[in-house]
Amino acid sequence: MLNRLISPPVFIAAAYLLFCFWYTNTGGPLTSTEVDAHLAQMKKDNAAPQNLNVIEDFMRRDTGNQFVMVNLIDLNPTPPNLPATGPGADPMALVDHYMAHMYPTMFLRASHPIFLAPVQAGAMDLLNAPGASDWTQTALMRYRSRRDIMEIINDPRFSERHDYKLGAMLKTIAVPTEPSLNPGDPRLLLGLVAVILVLLFRRRA
DSSP, rough: OHHTSSSSHHHHHHHHHHHHHHOOOOOSSOOHHEEEEEEEHHHHTTTHHHHHHHHHHHHHHHOOOOOEEEEEEEOOOOOOOOOTTTTTTOOHHHHHHHHHHHHHHHHHOOOOEEEEOOSSOOSSSSSSOOOSOOOOOEEEEEEEHHHHHHHHTTSHHHHHHHHHHHEEEEEEEEEEEEOSSOTTTTHHHHHHHHHHHHHHHHHHH
């Protein structure tokens, strides 16, 4: 009986379900109380008023679903002298110092990059967006929920590193999107792998 409970197919199914539970937001949308608390914290940290209005709208229209931040980045070839990177640092050194905090914090919340790529040419299609033709890097960052990104932003360690992100860039655009189609979702890919493994173990049994 015990062998059946801990058989490979059962273990694989349990591990997959556990991953899905962790990877999926089960807390629902942000509540009004949570939104107000995050806003109060950001005002305390002197967040830019124009950004604060956008962030408030983003939080109050929370669907409870995952979202992907679409980033366009133009790196600064002569970043400022900051304590951890020193004078004459490459802009990616500042980015790396910033992301050394962000990656572990994101991964703990089932958030991670899904696409990183250098830009190969100027914008090939541009309409009514002066100054937006030249970029250096692109990135897509997956967040489990809006709650998760707000917890990251309001972490005091985020403020300590944020100057490195700003110093590494001449300009940037970050737009949150909610995917309607994502064939690369790990829950789908790992689900297919889990099914294949279960079938293989059953065939050998």
